Amino acid sequence: MSAPVYIAGLGAISGIGNDVAENFRALREGRAGLSAIRYLDTVHKNTFPAGEVKSSNEELAERCGWMGSDSRTAMLGYLAAREALDDAGINGSVAYRTGLISATSVGGMDLTEHFYPHFLANNSGGKLRQVVEHECGAVTEKMAAALQVTDFVSTVSTACSSSANAIMLGARMIRNGLLDVVIAGGTDALSCFTLNGFNALMILDQQLCQPFDQQRRGLNLGEGAGFIVLVSEAVAKDLSKPAYAKLTGYANANDAYHQTASSPDGTGSFLAMKGALEMSGLQASDIDYINLHGTGTQNNDASESTAIRRIFGNSLPRMSSTKSFTGHTLAACGGLEAVYSIKAMEQQCLLPGLRISKPVIEEEGVMVNEFTNGIPVKNILSNSFGFGGNCSSLIFSAI
């Protein structure tokens, strides 16, 4: 069961860039992608900043080569998954058993919410093509068809930990000998549904969010997609360029405390990090950097930092939340942050968290607040925690 799983390709689209290179450049230059809402039609557009992908649906459809009637979630997902597959150099010339495991929390809600006013006014109103992709699975299906993946296709939806769980499932299918290649990650478009939902929960920040700062007020929503290509050892040897890293640890646990809030002692996140460490065979002190879940809400950051202290004691690794750049991309965050973590390892650097003036973790140098080059980075822990107590952690290690 402990056969190694390699990461051979990366793909990303978010508020800070349309591909991996643009995303990484923004992270290096400290440029956040959070601003007043421009593309989503909402009454809150000037109230809550968000990390929108800086493209209209028409522009995205053109990049996809699609007709323009698809869900934004599907378009973002396809663009990132396609980039990841191309990056891995997998072009279908060798018949690997290939799977697509995507994660989403909104699915085609961005279109459904346009259908709904017409439908409410008259049950025979509204264009049916706007609900064809309502189901989360239908979004993945559209992506799979465009990627020509037919061996295995699935969709995970565990709120904000979704794409970490998609990556886990992909790795386990490779380890169990069921697939050779898995494109795994997640995608979520910004929608009025989620924006209003988080507003009703009163956890949105009207200013730019400050994850892991004592003055934090809440989160900014973002959108995007992040995918990685997982391959077996045999495939990794086959490919023309070396793999980026190995996925050495993963674990999924449930906080079982509250439908939306995290427990004060961080039980779920503690168990997820502990499980991932145990699987990797690493000591806590081997972790060089943590890409935090770090949403910027009072509750998450308090709970996560408590769990981190329970695992790491006084020898805390350096850490940051890149949600200060992208906003919280919900089901996509685990995929995007996996891409960022692997890039950080490739480039031997630490990614910053922005706008921290009074860090939650006060020990000198623990919170990374500027891009730091030339640091040996061998093992990275990436956390994704969600509603419903779903907590997952992944560990990426240098080859």
Next chain:
Amino acid sequence: MSREQLIEDLKRQIVAQLNLQVQPESINADEPLFNEGLGLDSIDALELIVLMQQNYKIRLVNAEDGPKVFQSIGTMADFILENQAEQN
């Protein structure tokens, strides 16, 4: 509106809004809404904030005031009356 009337209205509105499995009349105006009393939680608190806003046009500006205002139906009624007086 009298305080008594307001309390009776609130009981009905809260039972309906939160889908509580109790009769409105069986709620004591002074019993705690949260934890050991009616057993409400933080999600219900958000429902109550909107309920006050929708039915009485009263906004709870400081979230920190929540625990005090939502101690019981009686304290909610007092808060509403106080703020209505200020608005007038």
Next chain:
Amino acid sequence: MFITAASAISPQKSFRNADGFTAVPLTGGNRLLCSEPDYSSLIEPKLIRRMSRIIRMGVATAIDALQQAGVTDPSAIITGTAYGCLEDTGIFLKRMVENKEEMLTPTAFIQSTHNTVGAQIALMLKCNSYNNTYVHRALSFETALLDTMMLLKENGTSQVLVGAADELTDQSFIILERFGLFRKQPAGEGAAFFVAKASPDAAIAEVKGIRTLINPGTQQVEDAVKTLLQTHGLGADDVQLLLSGRTADTAMDQYYNVVEQTIGNEAAVIQFKALCGEYPTSTSFALWLACITMQGKTMPGMTDASHVRYAVIYNADKSGYHSIMLISKC
């Protein structure tokens, strides 16, 4: 993968009624609604007040299955749902439109999340274990089973709670009807949960294998059925029961014909959607039927089930997803 407990809420009187169960083809027009039990002994009133039907049905069948199996702290909770929590989704959308995005309360939004059923089960059990939710159309339940099989392989002592739930709402019924889905077959819904483990003690049935196919040709389906049987040393004549997803809708007939020709010679064929209606996770109800048949329950058109040793569940969903499951008696 051995099943030690099974529980289902369906349009049939199935809940906690495996002994007295008599399957009856339903005539409730083209919309079959679940026959819901009294939940008071299963779910605390404090918790149930926020639960929509899908959550109540999912949680109740999960708790029932665990009680039957005598398991209080499962090693994993895995749920499949194609549509997710539609009722709450509809409520929040409606208020959002009507209130023009102002003065919204969060409860329906919170409960609309796809992982709510699995999360509520974990919350009720205070279960910190692995918890996952699959939402891939007509393979949602099958993916949950596949995950379960891997977990049992990874840890032989696991006891996994696995199931599926989907609800039909007034709105989803109208929309799906507009797509023409229920012209020839009734719409359905339901929840079913199972306790699965790697060892055969106290098992009521064994799921020997699952195959899933996406947009296959008929030959591929035939090959997959044969291979699945062969892998377990079986031939077509060894199967006594075929639980077929066939309905009066003829769109997928070519596939059902092939499977019935392949294994239907000796086997009784039961069209399970006549009992539960059409919905994407209806194979979970079919698995429940298979489990109780293995315990000697007869199905409509079957006078005696005592000879049933092997059953195949085959479903061909119009969206292109096919699944084949091989079940055996323990």
